[in-house]
Amino acid sequence: MPPVIPLAALFLAAFVLPLIALVAISLFRTPQFAELSLAQYLRFFSDPFSIKVLTDTLWLGAEVALATLILAYPLALVYVASGQFMRTLITFLIMLPLLTSTVVRTFAWIVILGRDGIVNSAMLSLGLWQAPARLLYTWEGMVLALTQIQLPLMALPVINSLLRLDGNLTRAAEGLGASRARIFITVILPLTLPGAIAGWLLVFAAAATAFITQTLVGGGRLILMPSYIYQQAVGVQDWPFSAALSLIFTLAVTGIVFAIGALSRRYVRGVDAA
Amino acid sequence: MQRSLVDRVYSGVIGAITGFGMLLLLAPTLVVLIISFTGGITLKFPPPSWSLRWYVELLQSQEIIEPALTSLKVAAAATILSAILGGAAALGLARSRLKIARALDALFMSPMVLPAMAFGLSLLLVFNLLGIRLSAATLVLGHTIICVPFVIRMVGASVQQLNPVLVTCSLSLGASRWYTFRRITLPLIRRGIVASCFVAFLTSFDNVPVSLFLADARTEVLPIKLWAILEGSLDVRVAAVSGVIVLLTLAGLVCAEIFGGVSRQIGSR
Numbered sequence: 001m002p003p004v005i006p007l008a009a010l011f012l013a014a015f016v017l018p019l020i021a022l023v024a025i026s027l028f029r030t031p032q033f034a035e036l037s038l039a040q041y042l043r044f045f046s047d048p049f050s051i052k053v054l055t056d057t058l059w060l061g062a063e064v065a066l067a068t069l070i071l072a073y074p075l076a077l078v079y080v081a082s083g084q085f086m087r088t089l090i091t092f093l094i095m096l097p098l099l100t101s102t103v104v105r106t107f108a109w110i111v112i113l114g115r116d117g118i119v120n121s122a123m124l125s126l127g128l129w130q131a132p133a134r135l136l137y138t139w140e141g142m143v144l145a146l147t148q149i150q151l152p153l154m155a156l157p158v159i160n161s162l163l164r165l166d167g168n169l170t171r172a173a174e175g176l177g178a179s180r181a182r183i184f185i186t187v188i189l190p191l192t193l194p195g196a197i198a199g200w201l202l203v204f205a206a207a208a209t210a211f212i213t214q215t216l217v218g219g220g221r222l223i224l225m226p227s228y229i230y231q232q233a234v235g236v237q238d239w240p241f242s243a244a245l246s247l248i249f250t251l252a253v254t255g256i257v258f259a260i261g262a263l264s265r266r267y268v269r270g271v272d273a274a
Numbered sequence: 275m276q277r278s279l280v281d282r283v284y285s286g287v288i289g290a291i292t293g294f295g296m297l298l299l300l301a302p303t304l305v306v307l308i309i310s311f312t313g314g315i316t317l318k319f320p321p322p323s324w325s326l327r328w329y330v331e332l333l334q335s336q337e338i339i340e341p342a343l344t345s346l347k348v349a350a351a352a353t354i355l356s357a358i359l360g361g362a363a364a365l366g367l368a369r370s371r372l373k374i375a376r377a378l379d380a381l382f383m384s385p386m387v388l389p390a391m392a393f394g395l396s397l398l399l400v401f402n403l404l405g406i407r408l409s410a411a412t413l414v415l416g417h418t419i420i421c422v423p424f425v426i427r428m429v430g431a432s433v434q435q436l437n438p439v440l441v442t443c444s445l446s447l448g449a450s451r452w453y454t455f456r457r458i459t460l461p462l463i464r465r466g467i468v469a470s471c472f473v474a475f476l477t478s479f480d481n482v483p484v485s486l487f488l489a490d491a492r493t494e495v496l497p498i499k500l501w502a503i504l505e506g507s508l509d510v511r512v513a514a515v516s517g518v519i520v521l522l523t524l525a526g527l528v529c530a531e532i533f534g535g536v537s538r539q540i541g542s543r
Contacts (some may be wrong), residue, residue, distance in 0.1 A: 002366065003362035003363060004363045004375075004378060010418070014418075015385065017400060018393070018399065018400040019393075021400045022396035022399060029464030071294070072295075074292040077288055082474055096300065097299055099476060099523050099524075100474075101516075103500045103501060104505075104520060105510055110504065111317045112301070112319075117317070118305065121320070131524050151295070151299060156440070180280075181281070181283075209391065211391065212482050212488070212497070212501055216501065216504050216505065229391055229392075230486060233487070242395060246391060246392035246395050247392070249389060265312060
């Protein structure tokens with residue numbers, strides 16, 4: 001155990017201690033650290049605007065995670081059914097966005113969705129649109145950009161669980177006359193669900209906390225939890241409230257991740273028992 | 275007959291979504307590379323003409339080069355620190371069955387679960403309370419914490435695959451602990467170390483949520499600078515920076531692949 005001590009000491013000083021401080025500071029009533037109370041939490045939960053910011057953020061994560069799920073399954077099915085070349089190509093395509101910087105990926109979406117961007121100039125030159133549409137700084141644009149940016153986080157676990165699926169099961173279903181769509185719904189989907197849920201949770205947490213993409217593609221008018229925390233901490237310098245905000249946000253995200261993760265493990269035990 | 279129609283529709287839908295997915299994965303990187311060679315002054319796509327003017331402009335932009343150098347230094351320092359401290363911890367934890375070992379493992383992994391903004395803010399609050407001024411050192415400290423989980427996982431996985439008999443043999447043949455570590459353990463876990471250094475470096479270089487709170491005016495880092503530029507205007511120089519980052523990352527990936535088989539490590543994470 002001795003080689004563990006330096007890192008344990010570092011974590012104690014620079015990770016555990018700050019989190020304790022965060023909790024402590026959130027319990028002060030005023031930014032001048034006067035009077036201990038739950039005032040910051042009451043302020044949050046009695047303010048419809050704050051609650052809407054939180055639900056919007058969680059909803060954004062859920063929506064993006066669902067969109068990546070719809071894209072990841074076909075990709076994984078093709079991956080599993082293909083030969084070496086296609087598999088290498090798909091792996092490369094998945095790794096590519098994973099390794100390019102977040103700001104770069106977000107910047108790409110500014111170029112694609114912008115007023116003179118690819119989508120607008122294609123639609124205009126095809127004569128499908130009369131005037132350039134506003135795509136940047138919209139909710140839909142933000143969902144689309146985040147879907148692309150987080151897709152690798154979903155594709156990897158789904159591919160892994162499809163690779164582990166026993167091929168005899170799908171062949172048996174095929175031999176018994178099931179259509180391929182039916183095999184997917186009744187055999188493949190239930191058996192790979194834990195991998196899909198794992199991916200869903202990763203994307204959910206990543207999309208809900210994606211400050212850069214949210215602020216640059218969503219724009220300043222869509223306020224979500226990360227920019228709300230930043231604004232309260234750095235802009236307004238209201239530390240107790242920003243500490244409470246980040247704790248509420250952290251608990252909401254990790255609470256959902258743990259709850260759904262626990263349900264998923266229960267489901268796996270049910271499938272194994274059946 | 276009906277069945278084959280269903281099958282064909284199904285295959286068509288799967289194929290179409292896959293094609294769209296692959297295009298979606300590739301397009302943004304390509305778009306960034308293409309737009310960085312534009313001769314125009316806006317992000318108009320396709321570019322009206324071609325040139326290297328934005329790369330030339332970038333070379334003369336001290337306000338972008340400085341944050342880039344800071345980012346490289348901070349990432350290098352955070353990578354080295356997290357590799358040494360995390361690597362040592364991974365070795366110590368790997369074969370331990372103690373309850374406290376599992377608790378520590380969970381602690382070292384938790385920066386991955388916790389939204390990084392909450393961590394960044396909490397560090398800022400502590401530094402403020404203790405009267406510690408923000409500097410490159412405080413930034414490196416924050417980055418080291420968020421890089422550690424990758425080192426713990428990847429080096430830990432390598433150590434698990436290491437046959438403990440090899441170490442026992444070396445020790446019983448009279449080699450010292452240090453010699454055994456250098457000649458037996460280290461070469462066998464090299465892949466895990468290289469892969470985790472690669473991922474840790476990218477994680478730090480790309481980090482925004484922690485830097486947002488811990489970087490002061492003098493230690494401005496690249497992602498924050500680019501974010502600030504893009505918030506104000508759609509500056510084409512960002513395309514040139516992006517082009518450089520994409521090419522350097524690809525070069526780094528090739529190197530890491532040669533020395534560490536990094537794609538398998540990431541794929542099996």
